[in-house]
Structure formats: C-alpha cells, structure tokens
Amino acid sequence: MANMVEEGIVAPTGLIAHGRGEAFDYLLGERTTDNGRRAEMVAVATLLNGNRPVISVNGNTAALCAKDVVELAEAVKARIEVNLFHRTEERVQRVCAFIEEAGAKEALGRNADALLPGISSDRARCTKEGIYSADVVLVPLEDGDRAEALVKFGKKVIAIDLNPLSRTAKAAHITIVNEVTRSLPAMTAMVPELRRNGDKRLALINAFDNQQNLHEAMEIMRANLSSMQS
Amino acid sequence: MANMVEEGIVAPTGLIAHGRGEAFDYLLGERTTDNGRRAEMVAVATLLNGNRPVISVNGNTAALCAKDVVELAEAVKARIEVNLFHRTEERVQRVCAFIEEAGAKEALGRNADALLPGISSDRARCTKEGIYSADVVLVPLEDGDRAEALVKFGKKVIAIDLNPLSRTAKAAHITIVNEVTRSLPAMTAMVPELRRNGDKRLALINAFDNQQNLHEAMEIMRANLSSMQS
Numbered sequence: 001m002a003n004m005v006e007e008g009i010v011a012p013t014g015l016i017a018h019g020r021g022e023a024f025d026y027l028l029g030e031r032t033t034d035n036g037r038r039a040e041m042v043a044v045a046t047l048l049n050g051n052r053p054v055i056s057v058n059g060n061t062a063a064l065c066a067k068d069v070v071e072l073a074e075a076v077k078a079r080i081e082v083n084l085f086h087r088t089e090e091r092v093q094r095v096c097a098f099i100e101e102a103g104a105k106e107a108l109g110r111n112a113d114a115l116l117p118g119i120s121s122d123r124a125r126c127t128k129e130g131i132y133s134a135d136v137v138l139v140p141l142e143d144g145d146r147a148e149a150l151v152k153f154g155k156k157v158i159a160i161d162l163n164p165l166s167r168t169a170k171a172a173h174i175t176i177v178n179e180v181t182r183s184l185p186a187m188t189a190m191v192p193e194l195r196r197n198g199d200k201r202l203a204l205i206n207a208f209d210n211q212q213n214l215h216e217a218m219e220i221m222r223a224n225l226s227s228m229q230s
Numbered sequence: 231m232a233n234m235v236e237e238g239i240v241a242p243t244g245l246i247a248h249g250r251g252e253a254f255d256y257l258l259g260e261r262t263t264d265n266g267r268r269a270e271m272v273a274v275a276t277l278l279n280g281n282r283p284v285i286s287v288n289g290n291t292a293a294l295c296a297k298d299v300v301e302l303a304e305a306v307k308a309r310i311e312v313n314l315f316h317r318t319e320e321r322v323q324r325v326c327a328f329i330e331e332a333g334a335k336e337a338l339g340r341n342a343d344a345l346l347p348g349i350s351s352d353r354a355r356c357t358k359e360g361i362y363s364a365d366v367v368l369v370p371l372e373d374g375d376r377a378e379a380l381v382k383f384g385k386k387v388i389a390i391d392l393n394p395l396s397r398t399a400k401a402a403h404i405t406i407v408n409e410v411t412r413s414l415p416a417m418t419a420m421v422p423e424l425r426r427n428g429d430k431r432l433a434l435i436n437a438f439d440n441q442q443n444l445h446e447a448m449e450i451m452r453a454n455l456s457s458m459q460s
Contacts (some may be wrong), residue, residue: 015242019253
C-alpha cells in the first residue's frame, strides 16, 4: 500500500484509513465470519436484481484489489466508476488506467458530467451514465458523507466496511463487515448459483436486516476483544 | 500527519500505524480514562525513580508531539533518543533536527554506536550513552519486537499504546493505553507533585499490575463498542 502512494494511486491519507481498517479487521479475527458471508450473499443478490448496478472504486480499493473488482463487475454486469475522496484529474486518470490495466473494458469517472446532490464540491462529481443513473451502487471503503448522499439520492447502497459503527456502515442498506480483498472474490464465486435462482435472491433480500447484521458484527468484535487476551 | 511524510519525518507505513491507533482511540472514546491516568502516574513515578531514563522517539511520535516529548524529558531529566523502525541515516538526521528545533538541547541517535541484543539489523541500533545504558525507557508507539528486546535486555519499559492487546502493550512493564498527545502533557503536569513525594511514587509503583491495567482498558473498549451503537 505504501508503494501505491508513490504510484499516485493511493492518497497519503488513504494509508491512515487503511490502518483504521486493519485495526477493525484484527478485532474481526482477520477472517470472513458467517455474518459477513450472509451480507455478501444478499449483496450479490441485490446486484443481480439491479437494472443499472455500479461499483464505485477509490484509490485504496484499486490498490488493494483492482482485479477482483473487474471480475465481480463482469460477473454481475456492473459498470465500474472511479470516485476519489481527494480528487485530482491526474489521480482519476491514473486510477482509471490502473483498473483498465487490470482487465476492465472501461472505468468511468474521467469525464464526470453530473453532480450527486447533497455533498460539497469535488466529491459530488460522478458520471451520468454511471453512478448518477445507477439503481444499485456497491461502495467498498466509502466515506460517510458520500454514502449518506447516495442513500438520500435514492440509490440502493451496498457498503464494504470493517467498522460496523461507521457512518457508512449505518447509512448503507447492506453493509458487508469484511476485508475487501476477502470479500470481492467470495462474492464473484456466489454469482453463478444466485443468477440461476431468483427465488433464493428474493428470499435472501427479504430476510435481511442491516441493523441486526451490524449488531452481530459488533458482537463478534466484542467477543474477540475478550478472547484475544493472553 | 500526511504532510509529515513529505517532510521526511514520518515513513509512509507510519501513516498505516497511525490509522490503527485512530481506530483503537475511537474504541477508547477519544479521551483519557481513569485507567490511562493511573498508568501515566505510575509511569512518571518510574521515570523519576530511574537513574538513567530515556525517551525513545520515532517518526510518528516526533511528528505528533515533538514539543511534548521535549517538555517531559526536561521535567523528568530524561535523555531523548531517536530510534526509527525504517531507519535511514537521512531520516535519523531529520528527526533529530526536528526534535532539537522543538527545543531539545540534544536528540541522541545520529551516531548509533551500540546494538540492542535480540533483534535484527537496523532496529537494534542505539547509542551507548542513551538507550543502551538506560535503566528506564519510555517508548511511545513502539513495535513489538523492539519492546520485547528492551525488556529482555533488562530495561524497565514504559509503553504508550492504544491497542491493549498488542505485543508492545503486553511486553511492557507499564502500558499507558492513551493517545500520545493527550498523554505526554498530562505526564509532564504530574511531575512536580510526584517529584516532591517519594512515598507516593513508591506506593503507586507497588500497587500497579500491568495485566490488570490492560484488562481494564480492554473492558472499557468492550463497553464502548456496545454503547456506541445507535
């Protein structure tokens, strides 16, 4: 990750955010829990049921797992859009190119021609054909302001966030409390079965309660905090 | 902190470590607990009772609170030694100069003429007049290998570490679970009273149990994880 700063993919403050994630992953036990796996299944069902699903990618996500993003996007037929917290045109170009080098036909985001209502300045910028007109948006590693703005704008929001107490985790409709490089390949592997089975998709979606989901994730961390004492 | 990378004070991976700390501080409630305050008092008593106390400073500590380090060192008459996880001579020079600009007469570390036994390569390097011959070493934000090596080499080790489960926290004799910029000024303020009162210093030291201290800090985080749910 530190090298990715020199490459211009990750912002220096992205490293601080990565460290915060590492701490929560440590509390989670650095593994995919049953809780995380269930949220991933609901997320895949929701992406497959969407008409215009989009995966929003920032610098950290690109650096950690560009290839995994590309593979999930192909599997669920989602667009990929690059959206940076610390936006510079140069870094947008770099991250788009990085995703395309990882195999994407096209990463949207270079010509941001629309604004997401409710947030300020550069973070509002998105593309008309991508996030602006999406119905389902997967946001791995998103900041709270933008996650809340997406929800208010009527998007179905799926977050991947290791902190079950974050504003992003609470704002999203579906929050996967898992580490993104474990999560995305697992989600891609779930696609074939869920694509075939519309009833199962609906059953998963209807049975899901994100508040309960976040509560469970938090309880796992609480239990781990005790058991990790020597 | 991100600017301090450009200044050559903080290593890029130092930002990741900083983010981990932020996450644990969030769980702590971003405030000094009674538990933290008690450990700080025991630490100050131990520094005052030492014959050759040294404060070991790395890039993150320098970036966050060089002035606070200088003031505590003056108050308890400790030497300051710069010791970097990712050591380059250039960065040692820079961090020493940074501490001296913050008011220290001298920051040791430039001419590392001794080796701490039990750890590899560059991280073992220290100075004879500083850490090598110290009896008490305060290590804010230390890595586990070095903290363990200092303990094995017979030093009384005081750590400041926001993760009560870390190897550093467990290895140290006294672990202050608090954020370093809150901790150091509070410790400096405790010096005058504790300097006058040798009986109180001894009573504090004798009553302290670091395992109990870490258990309490962990329980505070557990309780906060519950109460922070909306």
